[in-house]
Amino acid sequence: MGFSQWLQHNSFVVWVNGSVVTASSLEIIHYVGFFLLVGATAIIDLRVMGVAAKRQSATQLAEQVFPWMWTGLVLATISGFLMYASDATEYLHNSVFHQKLYLCVLGIIFAVIVRRNVPKWDKLPAIPGVARVIALISLALWVATILWGVDVPALTGVG
Amino acid sequence: MHQFIIAFARWVQSTHLGVGILESTWAFPYVQLTHFTGLSLFIGTTLALDLRLMGVGKKSQTAAQLADSLFAWNWLGFAIGITGGFMLFSTAALTYVANPSFDVKLSMLIPAGLILHIVNQRKVRTWGETTETPGIAKLAGFVELLLWLSVVSAAVLIPYFAAEP
Numbered sequence: 001m002g003f004s005q006w007l008q009h010n011s012f013v014v015w016v017n018g019s020v021v022t023a024s025s026l027e028i029i030h031y032v033g034f035f036l037l038v039g040a041t042a043i044i045d046l047r048v049m050g051v052a053a054k055r056q057s058a059t060q061l062a063e064q065v066f067p068w069m070w071t072g073l074v075l076a077t078i079s080g081f082l083m084y085a086s087d088a089t090e091y092l093h094n095s096v097f098h099q100k101l102y103l104c105v106l107g108i109i110f111a112v113i114v115r116r117n118v119p120k121w122d123k124l125p126a127i128p129g130v131a132r133v134i135a136l137i138s139l140a141l142w143v144a145t146i147l148w149g150v151d152v153p154a155l156t157g158v159g
Numbered sequence: 160m161h162q163f164i165i166a167f168a169r170w171v172q173s174t175h176l177g178v179g180i181l182e183s184t185w186a187f188p189y190v191q192l193t194h195f196t197g198l199s200l201f202i203g204t205t206l207a208l209d210l211r212l213m214g215v216g217k218k219s220q221t222a223a224q225l226a227d228s229l230f231a232w233n234w235l236g237f238a239i240g241i242t243g244g245f246m247l248f249s250t251a252a253l254t255y256v257a258n259p260s261f262d263v264k265l266s267m268l269i270p271a272g273l274i275l276h277i278v279n280q281r282k283v284r285t286w287g288e289t290t291e292t293p294g295i296a297k298l299a300g301f302v303e304l305l306l307w308l309s310v311v312s313a314a315v316l317i318p319y320f321a322a323e324p
Contacts, residue, residue: 020319027315032202032308034195039203043232053228056220061228063219065207072203143196150191 004088017086029079036072038142040065041111048114048127048135058127062118069111083159090158097158100148107145110138168252177249187250194243200236202307204229205276209307212279212292212300222287222296226280260320264313272306279303 007013016022044062046052053061084091091097114135121131153159171177180186208229211222220228248255255261279299286296 024312024315024319028308028312031195031198031311031315032206035199035202035311036206037203038196038199039201039236040207042200043204043207043229046232047228052232056224056228060219060224064211064217064225064228065204067217068203068207068210142199143192146195146199147188147192150188150195154188154191 004092007085007088010085013082013085016082026079026083029075030083033072033075033077033079034146036068037076038072038146040069040072041107041114041142042139044069044111044114044118045135045139048118048121049132049139050127057122059119059122062115066115073108087158094152094156094158096148096156097152100145100152103141103145103148107138107141110134110141114138164256165253168256171249172252174249176246177252180246181250190243190246190250192243194240194247197236197238197240197243200232201234201240202236202311204233204236205307206304208233208279208283209300209304212283212286212296213304214292214297218290221290222283222292224287226283226287230280254321255317258317258320260313260316264310264317268306268310268313272303272310275299275303275306 016026043052043065044058047054047058047061084097114131117131117134121127180190208222208226210216211218211220211225282296282299286292286299292300
């Protein structure tokens with residue numbers, strides 16, 4: 001509680017959430033960030049699942065778009081943290097919000113697993129079934145993260 | 160035209176779709192989920208191609224190869240996004256059409272973004288044959304990127320422009 005209160009009253013946090021220009025900029029950065037994050041991750045997952053970009057090499061596609069996944073993650077995390085900070089005490093016991101963060105962490109872990117294994121899977125005659133399952137879980141985790149994200153205001157009224 | 164839009168909005172808002180989503184306790188978040196998942200696919204992959212046209216980031220694929228990789232799911236994302244968007248609109252259509260930020264988004268920014276998106280997808284076959292893209296491709300990619308950022312900005316600003324009750 002002490003930390004949440006300190007964070008919520010931090011002068012930068014108060015300032016950045018205090019005006020229309022800065023507060024709406026945080027939202028815009030959060031949306032664009034997670035569009036990049038989820039869009040880039042999804043297209044790699046769909047390629048591994050065998051339902052996208054079959055004419056192109058999966059490794060080259062992953063190399064091309066994966067950096068945008070990290071870029072999106074950084075943008076969404078920074079903007080998300082600053083929006084959370086302005087209501088930190090309310091999020092402290094908000095279980096829906098906590099679940100969203102766990103889903104997000106799992107999503108990052110699965111994205112890294114997919115990215116690390118794509119060159120290996122790509123060399124095989126066909127992408128193995130277990131790889132397709134991992135990619136499907138990765139994709140499902142990000143869709144779930146968005147669902148939990150919209151459920152925070154819908155179910156708990158915070159945000 | 161204005162009368163027609165108002166009449167259309169009134170009708171949409173009164174359909175089972177709009178009323179049903181509003182009256183249900185769980186439907187609204189799922190409609191938002193549909194909109195945002197579609198947009199992640201559409202805007203995420205569109206920005207990846209715009210940045211490649213601009214020559215920003217990795218060059219593992221040519222712009223033509225990347226466009227080919229993304230094409231089907233890019234448009235599928237657009238279809239999912241617009242379906243979710245129409246459902247969101249149906250819950251408060253009259254309020255939306257009276258909102259200046261929504262009007263600019265729908266009547267100017269999205270049409271402009273879509274036109275340039277289609278032009279870029281066609282031109283990328285010649286622009287994107289080699290690793291380096293020509294100057295005109297860099298400009299076209301940059302303008303399209305700005306247009307979709309404006310679409311997101313206009314959407315975020317809708318509540319800020321809402322008329323006081």
